[in-house]
Each structure stands twice: as C-alpha cells, then as structure tokens.
Amino acid sequence: MPGGPPLRLPAHRASSATLAGAYPFLVTPSCTTGVLVGTDALTEEPFCFDPWDLYAAGVLTNPNVLLAGVIGQGKSALAKTLALRSIAAGRHVYVPGDPKGEWGPVARAVGGVVVRLGPDSPTRLNPLDVSTTEPTVAHTRRLRLLAALAATALRRDLSAAEHTVLDTALSLATTSSTTATVTVPGVVDALDGPRPEPDGQDLAHGLRRVVRGDLAGMFDGPSTHRLDADAPMLVLDLSALGADDEALELAMVCAAGWLDAALTTASADGGSARRWVIYDEAWRLLRSVPLIRRLQSQWKLSRAYGIANLMVLHRLSDLDAVGAAGSEARALAEGLLADCSTRIVYRQEADQLTATASALGLTRPERDVLAGLPRGVGLWKMPGRSHLVRHHLHADELAIVDTDAAMRGTPHRPQEVA
Numbered sequence: 001m002p003g004g005p006p007l008r009l010p011a012h013r014a015s016s017a018t019l020a021g022a023y024p025f026l027v028t029p030s031c032t033t034g035v036l037v038g039t040d041a042l043t044e045e046p047f048c049f050d051p052w053d054l055y056a057a058g059v060l061t062n063p064n065v066l067l068a069g070v071i072g073q074g075k076s077a078l079a080k081t082l083a084l085r086s087i088a089a090g091r092h093v094y095v096p097g098d099p100k101g102e103w104g105p106v107a108r109a110v111g112g113v114v115v116r117l118g119p120d121s122p123t124r125l126n127p128l129d130v131s132t133t134e135p136t137v138a139h140t141r142r143l144r145l146l147a148a149l150a151a152t153a154l155r156r157d158l159s160a161a162e163h164t165v166l167d168t169a170l171s172l173a174t175t176s177s178t179t180a181t182v183t184v185p186g187v188v189d190a191l192d193g194p195r196p197e198p199d200g201q202d203l204a205h206g207l208r209r210v211v212r213g214d215l216a217g218m219f220d221g222p223s224t225h226r227l228d229a230d231a232p233m234l235v236l237d238l239s240a241l242g243a244d245d246e247a248l249e250l251a252m253v254c255a256a257g258w259l260d261a262a263l264t265t266a267s268a269d270g271g272s273a274r275r276w277v278i279y280d281e282a283w284r285l286l287r288s289v290p291l292i293r294r295l296q297s298q299w300k301l302s303r304a305y306g307i308a309n310l311m312v313l314h315r316l317s318d319l320d321a322v323g324a325a326g327s328e329a330r331a332l333a334e335g336l337l338a339d340c341s342t343r344i345v346y347r348q349e350a351d352q353l354t355a356t357a358s359a360l361g362l363t364r365p366e367r368d369v370l371a372g373l374p375r376g377v378g379l380w381k382m383p384g385r386s387h388l389v390r391h392h393l394h395a396d397e398l399a400i401v402d403t404d405a406a407m408r409g410t411p412h413r414p415q416e417v418a
C-alpha cells in the first residue's frame, strides 16, 4: 500500500486443491450443464455432468469417460445413475456386455430392453450383420470382424496367408448363402470345404468355438433381435457365461460387431439421440488385443455417431496388463486412456497411487486424497479442472442399483419402476 508500513507476513502458498476449499468462489463452477451427479465435496455446490455439452463448450476434447476404483466403492452405482438420469434428459444408453447381470433392473426401470445371451436363451445375434448394402464395404467389415474373432480365439495375430484364406472363405460363404444373411457357420463350412486349405485349419478351429463350443447358439445364426432405435436403453446380459474370460472376450467381439451394425442402422434411420455406451467391468476385456483394437476404432468413431463411451476399471494398471511396455497392445490400451477426456478416480490402493498420479497427471493433494476416499466419493479430473464429488443416490435409485443384497443375505429384489 503506498505510504503504508511494509507487510511482513510471509506469503501463504497452497495448492489450488487446498485453496479451492478456502476460496470456493475461485473454483470453476461445478454445475453449469448436464445431469445432477451429487455435490462438490469441497464447496458443497451441486455437481452436474454431460459430456456432450462440455465437449460442445470446449471443456472436453472428447466425450469419453474412464472410471476407476477398488471394488465396492460405487463405480457401477455411479454409472447406473448417470444412465438413469441421462435417459431422463433424452439420452440413450447401451451396455454392450453385462458380465455380472446387474444392469437388467436399470434397463427395465426405464422401459429399456435386456437381451439375455446364453446357452439356455433362444436369442441369437449375428455378428456378421452389416448396416450397408454396398457389397465391398460389407465384405470388408465382415472380414475384419472374423479376423478379430479368430485372433481372439487363437490368442495370436493371423498370418498373411490366413487372412487370404479367410477372405476367400467369406466370399464363398457370401455367394453360396441362399439368403442375404452370411453367418459364422457358413464361413466355417467354407473353410472346411471339399479341399480345405492347410492355412485355414487353425482358423476353422478358432471360429468353430462360436459354432459348437460354449458359445453355441448365441452368435451362429441370423439375428433374432433387431435394435429398436427408440428404446432408451439396451443391455446385453452376458452373465450366463460365468467367469470364463475367454468366452466373454469372444462374446464381446461378436456383440460389438452386431452393435456396430445396429447403431449405424439406428443412426441412419433417424435415431439421433446421443448415446452412452457403457463398459462396466471393462478390466475383464482388456486382455484381448483384437478386442482393444475394435474398441479403439469404435471410440474413434464415437464423435461421428454422438456416442460417449464409459469404461469402468479397478485401477489404471489394468491397462498395463494387456502387454509389455512398448508393445502394440500396450500402446493401444494407452490410446484408450488418452481418448478419455474425463477421468473419475474412486479409492485406490496405496501401491497404485504413484502410477495413478503419473498416468493422470494428478497434483500431490489430489494423489494423497485418493487413498482415503469413502464409498461414493471420487475425484473428477477434466482438462484444466478437477472436482471432488460426493455422488448422491435417491432411495428409489438405490433400490435399482443395489449390488450388496448378497452381502446382507437378502434376496436381490430391485424395485422396478414401470
């Protein structure tokens, strides 16, 4: 102050995370747009989120979201309420694989559709469905799907010779099909043909898993189900597959193929709603390189189709499990993380803090807060802003998202809203 005595107090320094608590008016407003999630744990202001609006406002560079946290912290509860509340705001939600069978009550609560796939279910989805009538494009898409399916089943990349054999077999299956529908059994028959190619033997073995193995009856015929573009929610319930990760990966490759075609057809039919595509338990899928490759190409298209992907993991190192540092697989997994502009981190184990902080560029206070987060509280990290958010559940929502019934010894009877 001119003329006044010099101020001898040392300057007070603190991180913006700490100062945000003392000076809430300096904090980025936490409810500018979107559906209500809960409250900002530092300012007690309401916190809202909508990836499309934030993307349009230039806050997010893409609409995709990563959600990580140790078990039982409320990740699925958050994903489910985001789904429920977004549907109320006119969005649609797809869950392309529900390995625990916990999303059915959510879909039924909003008048959505649950497609149950399993050995005892009459439902079939044809992964070779395509949305185009242009033969060359259809052929390329089917070939890509078949190659991913065979590579997943064989747990290795296909050789150049195998690609050629697969290409020929697909052409044969397409021309010899009496209907316009090409199916995986048709391609296996073509591979087995009167003069089978030696390079096609492994391929036939791999693809046969879908026809005769534990996935028989699910993806080996014309689709019995058409995607209703107006349904607010679609869940593919894969819980009948149990704990077999390999079967789940194969089923997800097939389901992703069907969903791709169904989504593009729905968009072409005028279904213009913006859609969440939610991969709960995504850590179980991240061991399959072909699947990650498919996920990534799907994510690249997300903006073109108005899709926001939400991927649920336990920890960031789930992404490392896919391959050694520097490998193609690892680069693909890191690409998925880079394509998530919003990262929500729930409680992490102490041994994960350093890796999480460096992968997400967390500040020291942000890092330190992660180990002690209670259930339902998460750090929301977006470019240039972060919020500590307490997720609030309404009693009616709690009845739908509850996954603790077995722990309490009470039967799981979700309240179903008509």
Ligand SMILES: Nc1ncnc2c1ncn2[C@@H]1O[C@H](COP(=O)(O)OP(=O)(O)OP(=O)(O)O)[C@@H](O)[C@H]1O
Residues within 6 Å of the ligand: 069, 070, 071, 072, 073, 074, 075, 076, 077, 078, 375, 376, 377, 391, 392, 393, 398, 401, 402, 403, 404, 405
């Ligand atoms: N914000 C919250 N307020 C109150 N209860 C909550 C909240 N979030 C979650 N719960 C309850 O905690 C239980 C576990 O939550 P949830 O199933 O979402 O955990 P999760 O992180 O998905 O666990 P997992 O890793 O095992 O899938 C649920 O029964 C849910 O009702």
Ligand SMILES: [Mg+2]
Residues within 6 Å of the ligand: 075, 076, 077, 280, 281
């Ligand atoms: Mg969960």
